[in-house]
Each structure stands twice: as structure tokens, then as C-alpha cells.
Amino acid sequence: MFENKIKITAPFWQQYINLIREEMLPFQWSVLNDEADIKIEKERDADHIPAEKSHAIENFKIAAGISKGKHYGMVFQDSDVYKWLEAVAYALHQHQDDNLQRIADGVVDLLAKAQQSDGYLNTYFTIEAPECRYKRLYQSHELYCAGHFIEAAVGYYSVTKNQKILDIACKLADHIDDVFGSEDGKIHGYDGHEEIELALLRLFELTKNDKYKKLANFFLYERGKNPNFFKEQQKTDPSTKPVIEGMEGFKPEYYQNHKPILEQETAEGHAVRVMYMCTGMAMLARLNNDKKMFEACKRLWKNIVTKRMYITGGIGSTVIGEAFTADYDLPNDTMYCETCASIGMIFFANNMLKLDVDSQYADIMEKALYNTVIDGMALDGKHFFYVNPLEVVPQLSHKDPGKSHVKTVRPAWFGCACCPPNLARLLSSLDEYMYTVKDDVIYSNLYVSNKSDFKINNQVISIEEITDYPWNGKITFKVNSEATFKLGLRIPNWANRYLFKLNGKEFTPKIEKGYAIIDRTWEKGDIVIFDIQIEANFICANPLVREDYGKVAIQRGPIIYCAEGVDNGDNLHLITIDTNKKINEYKDSDTLGNIVKLELEAEKLILDKQWNDILYRNIMEKQENVEIIKLKLIPYFCAFNRGENEMAIWLKTK
């Protein structure tokens, strides 16, 4: 991690990074300690069952023998602490904060005490059911939590060089290796929720200990060999009480163990799990030079991005199991589109880029980042979505139980705090996603103003990038070192018109897999300008997407736009767009921040009294009266910030 020194200077992203460091992390620390004064959502939000309190730190104190009491919260409550710790690591990397580091070091000390002598680390099973250790893997999240801890340890060690956390992680990973594997006497199984695989590979990358890579390889290849593994394990479970009630009916697809990974042709089941699995697969393909695994990654990637992904980069078409459903099944009003699933998609994309620098991966990374991921957080940094809908009608969220998971405004927090800390760790480590450095090429995946030092062939190359992206497509790179290397600039898949200039002179670079490659012996002060004309366009979906047929969405640069009721009145479905009309754009600065808004002449049906108390009528009797409106569109990620109102991304067209 952090092999290159990348300093983000873009106000757009600095604002998020600062909100996380200044607001989210201290707030979450108070939540983990049950000191936060928050109204926890009482409503059941799918399997994110809210709780009255977190109790997460207290659970560790009990497991460590420092406090007395019972475990409280979800079986995977520990992972809240780990994700917080990982986010803290990246925040410290961005900005040193001694007080925050002191708190985090204290947590590491506590975890060391909570770890069992054999290396096992899990508060639920340590406190409540030691006899059930690893015996209920379909729901236990033991390896999932271990994976999140290992990720936190890799991150925290990389930034702070805290040896203690790395020791805990290695002891835990060694313990898991003692218990799981293909050898006789070991468990030939894996966790219901993937995560340990990618975590072990991160630990391998840090420690170079081959054992961790082998164990990850075992977990990935073992998965799905026996689709009845969980069912058979359940029969031997000494406890009859389920770990998570009401969630036992899921089929093997939910856990991605319906068939061996290399045979999985489509993305099935719980979307976050699929993404963590795919991330692990892509890492393993690279680290083991495993061609078959790489083919499997490409197969799942293609299935998702060509048949199962929303225009916002959201994935998961149903709340039931928070899961994928079928090809082209992308309902806009009942979907799940969990923030964490799109974050997982970014993990997957980033690792595909490391395998194969192809702009298709970075395009999706950008799409997910600018739309579903940052939609997951309110502009105040204090309210969060799990579910990122493409269409909201408030009265239906309130009255149709099939849409009760679709919140109309972002709630303050959730008892099961899964998405907010995941957001925190992604955005705080955004520098790890902006570039892929391979051999002598610096590939720029995401356009974000920054000042950076790259290490290539023992040269340190300083580059400064200046841009007002995503609002403006002019991107300037200043090379501040004399060196020989290639600069690869991603040409976004939405870009229609663009030009390149080197020191003021236009040129045509060669294009490789969607990247413009500028191969040059650079001089200090060289300036490359990549100038993309960003304009708003109408986008249509594959006609097999039933819900979008006859509709268009509007995209400008990487940003998907939407209409809100507060700007356009209720009943957004009565608006019809003529795609021959020009989309006007203007910079605006109000409660939504400093953004580009769009405006477009459109028609809206007037609901007149002919329809009073009439539900159905012969078309011969119908009159159509429409009014011409100025349709106002805002970036999707800015929606839901002005109170409860209607929202729609896809609008009817003529």
C-alpha cells in the first residue's frame, strides 16, 4: 500500500475526506462506545437489523475479561470496529492526528487482549458459544470478521508501523490456517460471507508469507465444490438456535457456493458477497498468475456490467437477500443497490486493472464512485443510505411494504453500521484507486487534482494534476521531473470529443485498451492537457431492460442526473422528454454545493377533472392536455438532500 505518494488536492474529494476525518470517524467512535446521542432507526431495514446501541467496544472488553456481561448486537458486530480502524489508518495517512492515533492504538491493545491464546478472535463466539466455533459457517461471519480485521491490520500497519496489530493479524491468520485447508482433519469449508480471501491476499502482499496466499487459494477453490456444505455443517451444529434469525432459507446461490467458482457463469446471490469474492479472485489471478481464475473474473465482470448493473453503477436488483436476480432485471423502485455492493465493485475493478489495464474497468469504477457510492452519503456527511434507489415516490415507500426498504431521505445511522464505515475506508484511501502503475507506465484511472511522487525504475517522478473534473473536462498534468516513462490517460467511455496537447501543441497519442499512451522522455515543466468536452447526453438502456424501455436518462461526464419533485412538482412519471431538445447547463451554488445543473424543455401531462373518480376509460373519451415545463435536473448523488420528495432518473421519452 501507499507505494506512491499521492496527495489529493481536489476540493470535490477533499470535502469528503475532511468530512470523514472530522465528522464521521469521531462520531462513529462514539457510536462504537455507546456514547453517541443519536436516534437509531427503529424500522427493520432488510437484514441490517437496527439495534438500540452498538456495544461493539464493550463486546471486546468482555471477551478480553476486562468487563463482565453478555455479547450484544449482530454476530458480525466486531467488523464495525475493524472497518472503523481501517478507515482511521487511511485518514492518518491523509492527515496525521496524534489524538486519533492514540485512540486507535488503544483499540489495538484491547484487541490483543481479546484474542484467544490459539489466535482465535471473535467476541460473539468467545463470549456466547465457544462450543460452536466454526460450526455454523453459513451465518457465523467468523472468517468475514477475521478478514476485516486483517484488512484493518494491513492498513494500520502500513501507515503507522504498529507491529502489535500485524502480530495479531498473523497469529489470527496462522490459526485459521491450522483449522481450514484440504488436509485431513482440517475443515474443508469456507465462510458464508466472502472477505477472508481478499484479506489474506492483502496480508500476503504485505508479509510475502506464501501460507496466506495458499490459504486464500484454498478458500476460493473449495467454494461450491460441495453445494450442500452449509446444510451438512448445520446438521452437526451443537446449537439449534440460528445465529441470525429469519435468514435460514437461502439457497446456495445466496452464498455463491452453488457451483465451483470457475464454473459460475452469472453473478448470483448477495451482491456484496459476490463483489468480495470477485475481488479475491482477481487478486489471486494476479498473484498466482492463475489464467483460469482470470477468465472466471472476466466472465462474472462481463455478466454484471452488460446485464445486471444499474446506470448508476448500482448492483443488486432485489431486497430479498440483497441480491442479483436475472439478466436485464433492473427495476428502478424496488432494487437494493447497496452502497457497499458498489464499493465492492470498485474493489473488484481496481484489482482487474492491476491484472489488465483496460479502461472498461476504470469506467465502471468511475461510474460507481460518482453515482451510487457518494449517493450513499448526504452532503452533510452525517446521513447515509444503504439502498440507493433510482426512483422514489414517498407515499409508496410508506404504504407499499415491498418498497419499505427504499428510504426517502438518508437516515442518521444504522444499528448495523455496515455501509458508512465502508464508505469511510474507500474515500479515505481514494488515492489507491486513482492510478495503476505497471512497468514504466503511470495509468491515470480517475481524474482528481493531485500532487504525486511515483517510483518507477528507481526514479521518483513528480506530477501535478489540475482539473475541475467532473464539472469540467480539461485535465492538466504538469511533469515536474526529468524522467523516462509513459503516461496513460483513460479516455472515458462517455467521452465523444476530446483533444490532447503537449506543451501547447495538439497531438494524437496512440490508444491502448482505452488509454491514451504518451511515451516520452519528459522534461521538467512539460505540460500535457487532456481536454474532454463534457456535455449532457441522453442515454437509453438495452431494450431488454423492461423498466427502462421507452425512457431515457441524462448523463453529463461521469455523473448521472435526476429529476426531483422539489424542482419539478410531483408525478414525475407524467413528464415526457423530447430528445431533440437541447439540454442547457449552468453552474449553480446553493445548498447542494457548487455543481452543474441541467435544464431542458419538456412536456408534462396536466391532470384535469376528466379523471376525477375515473380509474379506467375508453381511449376514445380521453383528452390529452400537456404543459411545457422547464425540467430541472441535478446530479443523482445530490438528490435526497432537500427533504422527502419524488425522484426519478429514467424519464419517459416520445
Place this chain on the structure above:
Amino acid sequence: MFENKIKITAPFWQQYINLIREEMLPFQWSVLNDEADIKIEKERDADHIPAEKSHAIENFKIAAGISKGKHYGMVFQDSDVYKWLEAVAYALHQHQDDNLQRIADGVVDLLAKAQQSDGYLNTYFTIEAPECRYKRLYQSHELYCAGHFIEAAVGYYSVTKNQKILDIACKLADHIDDVFGSEDGKIHGYDGHEEIELALLRLFELTKNDKYKKLANFFLYERGKNPNFFKEQQKTDPSTKPVIEGMEGFKPEYYQNHKPILEQETAEGHAVRVMYMCTGMAMLARLNNDKKMFEACKRLWKNIVTKRMYITGGIGSTVIGEAFTADYDLPNDTMYCETCASIGMIFFANNMLKLDVDSQYADIMEKALYNTVIDGMALDGKHFFYVNPLEVVPQLSHKDPGKSHVKTVRPAWFGCACCPPNLARLLSSLDEYMYTVKDDVIYSNLYVSNKSDFKINNQVISIEEITDYPWNGKITFKVNSEATFKLGLRIPNWANRYLFKLNGKEFTPKIEKGYAIIDRTWEKGDIVIFDIQIEANFICANPLVREDYGKVAIQRGPIIYCAEGVDNGDNLHLITIDTNKKINEYKDSDTLGNIVKLELEAEKLILDKQWNDILYRNIMEKQENVEIIKLKLIPYFCAFNRGENEMAIWLKTK
């Protein structure tokens, strides 16, 4: 009941009535006795949880002390026997069958033995939990089952004069009156599932015992006075195990006790319950001349038919709670539209007609009958739908858990046999819905060939009706008696052009509340012809129905038509209709029976290779290639009879 002798001669309906007598009732009898060789659906179908066997008759034997064992099945399993018994009564009324009557008399003898000495009759609580009697009314279905028994008793006594069944019913009703009521010491409560109210009023109409009417009045007016009644009662329940697991989270709206009945402005909660409540309300309004209750009936009626009813007469927009949701929320692919709910709507409509002969009630009765109700049964009489969808895409029913309740073909039977026997009792007593006789007017609500004798002012009036309705709109009435009375002929709300002839001469009758009133001193042999030009029309929905906006349905007479994949290929959503095109009709006779089919020139998008592996694209790059197709439409109730395939009622229009 059966005050007039109405003999249905229409082949369309005789076919259903015969299927019920010859196939359904014997088959169901074998199911109730666990002798049927059927594959019971294993999948969970909302709260109709399938069982391995019925055990219903055995439960009564155990309660009667004849057999030993435990209760098996749903808490409301008894009602399967009662609904069967009621259907048998009407079948015997249609067609005497000594063997069937002997079997039914035997059931009555068994019920007499199962009834407790105080009059209580319920196998679950008698066998399993006598200490919980009437203590878990939100789920116990005790009064619901009692109501179904009383209805069966009223029907069976009316047809067979079996005194024993009437005695059991009165003893049961007297017992309920001892336990429930406003007096001190009685339970100030009601059943979670309405049914007892209408049943008591039917018993009152038969026996003229005022006590039963008063008790029904109590139940209806008590409902919703205290919205916490069920919650409070649960606290005193001696058992902690719920009667029906997984169904405890429902709000008072589910049970229609969120507010007093007179204050309920909208239809809320479980649709079948609402319909049974409304039926009881309409009966009470008439029998007590209760004007406020009549206004409450009209309010709920209007809310349903102008804001919450599908074009098929289906109700219940969500599977969760099988319930109403919000005004204009009528999704076509996730709805419930339970067969029983539309049957309940017919009960409600029929009782509204008895209160106020207004064709709007009969129009809805006809709509529900010809569409959702008979859609509930396959053309073979052996397969049944609970859920009657308006749009089916088989792979989504299989892969989207939010649509798993939407079956693609009618299953053979259900462990909880709710809808099939309800269908049997409605269709076997269809003669009770065809006419409303009030003072000296014979109102014809439904046009069905029949030969009938009506009693008016001590005259017996014989009328023969001959028609090929619903395929042909020519309806001939032959009056075979000399008498003075008025004939009221409903002018269907879909009828645009029609004429009346008396003995060959055209005339213009006066119209009262949608009925043409022919007031005359009739001579034997008088012939009235009501000739409606039935033609296929395009129907559109109120623009507030989001799911139907920009779409049309096709209706011919009372019949709603649909397109199936087997005729039109998959991806029905790619079809676009031009409503200026002529709809051709033709009589056809194939596996779907002797029906009128429709054909229409339409466009269908050609899915070409431009969309291979592309999910979203800039509209500028899109080409639209359409083919002209002959769109084939069949009556909705005939759909789902040719194997699994797509189906749609609402089709896109230009």
C-alpha cells in the same frame, strides 16, 4: 336464499358449474380425507403455507373423540370443510345428487359430535389449546371458522332442510353471543379476520332471530374502537407460541381495526378481510336501515373502484399482507389480486345492489367475475390460482424473489385450500347474483341464459333469457306469464351502442341508475331484445396509475384481453400499439374453448446485434428497427392454459 327459481342454461356457465360438481367437489372431498393423489406445491405461497396433507376431516374426528391424535394443518383448517359443505349445498340446489348429499349429511353428523357442550366448535383449540379459547383473536380465526360454518349451515339447510346443521349453527351462534358483546363480563372484541359478521346476518335472514343481527352489529361497531385491542389481548395470552408463525408484525390496518369502521376513508390491509367486512357492513346497513353504515359502505366502495382496483377487478396491490397499499398504486407484476378477494368484491357488490340498485355495483360484479374470478381456475377445472397477475415473465417469477408468489401456471392444489372452494361456492350459487328483485322490479345484473320463475306480488312470473353473452351482446327475454312488473336491464358501463326492441319494435326505455326500466303489463310471449353492439376497445388508465401510463389494455364486452408469448413471442414489452388501428375479431375453437379472439396490427422492436453486450448507450448511437406483427389477443381468463409463457394485459402505445 333461493327465493326465485333460476335455472342457468348458458353453456359458458354450465361448464363451470358441471366441472365443480363433477370434478372439484369429489376431488376436494378426497383431499379433505387425505385420499387424493396429488402433488402438493412445496413452495411457500405467502401465508397460504402448503401442507403435506389436509387432515381436515381427521381433525374433526379427533375433536369428536372418534379418533386419537393431534391437530394438523392451519389454525383455520376447519373452514376448508365448511366451504366445501357450502359449495355442496349449492351444487345440490343446481342438481340433486343423493350420493353427494349422503356424504354431506355424514359430515353434519360428525360436526355435531365435534361441537362442545357449550356450543363451541373449533378443532384446533379443542384439541390443542382449550385454555387459549378466544384469547388470541388476532390470529385464531375462531370466529372466522364459525362464520364459514354458519354460512354452510344456512346454505345447506336452505337446500336440504337438514335441521341438524341449523341447530348446530344456532347453538354455536348462541354460544358466541354468550361470550362476546358490550355487556360487562363479555369480550369487547372481534376476530382478526372478518366473516362472522356477514354469517350472523345470513343466519338472521334465515331464522329472523334478532339476537344474531345485534351480535353482528356489535362486532362491526366494536371494530377499531380500540386499535390496540389485539396487542392488549396478546399480553394476556397464556401461550407464548404464536398461532401462525412469522405473521405477528402486522399493524392494525392489516386487520381493519386502525379506526372505527365509520371513520375508515380508504380500504386498508388484507384485501379479503376488507371485502368480508364490507359485505357484512352492506348487509347490516340494509337489515338495520343504518344510513351511516350505508355511507361508510359507499365511501369504501368508491375508494376501491376509483383508486385501488385493477382493470381485471383484482384487488390487493402487494403480496406482503395480501393487502391494499396506496391510491393508484397498481403494479402489474408484483400485485396479489387474490381470487378470494375478487369473490369477496362480488359479495360486497351483490349486497350493495340489494341496498341500492345502481348499475355501478353490477358493473364491477361482472368485471370481477369474468376476469379475476374465473381466471382463478384453469379450463380443466383442476388447477387454481390464488394470485392473478396482470403481467408475467417466467424467468422473473423464478429468479426474482419479489415475484416468487406470481405463479406462471396454475398449480394443482394448495395445502391451504382457500380459493378453490370459495370459487366453487360462488360459481355454484351464481343464480343468486344474476338478479336483484325489489318491489315490483326484476333487475337483471348479469346476462346469462336462464329459465326462471320469480315471485312478485303473489304472482309467479316465468322468464326465459337467451343470449350468447359475453361473446355476443344480443340478449332476448321471453316473458311466459301474464303479469304486471318492471324489468330492469343493466346497461353495462362499457356499452357504447345498443338498442331495445319489444316484440320486434324498437323503443327507448327510461334509464334509472344505469338500468333500462321496462314498465308494462306483460302478455305471455312478449319478447324484449336488448341488443348491445359488443366491440373491442382500447382502454387507458388514470394517468396517476404509474405502471399503466403510456399503455393501453383491450376490452371486449366485459372481457379483458391479454397477449401471451405463445402467440406473440417473448418480450411482449417490445410491442407498441397504434390505437388508430382496427381490432379484428374472430370466433375460434381450440384448446381454449369456443371463444372470441382478437387480432391487431402492431409494431415490435427488433433486437439486433447493436445491443450485444451493451447495457446503456448514448441515444445518438441508437437505431430503431421494428417489424410489423399481427398481435394476437385472447381473453385474460383463458391465459396460462398453454404452458409457461409471457403474458401481458397492458401494452405500450404510441
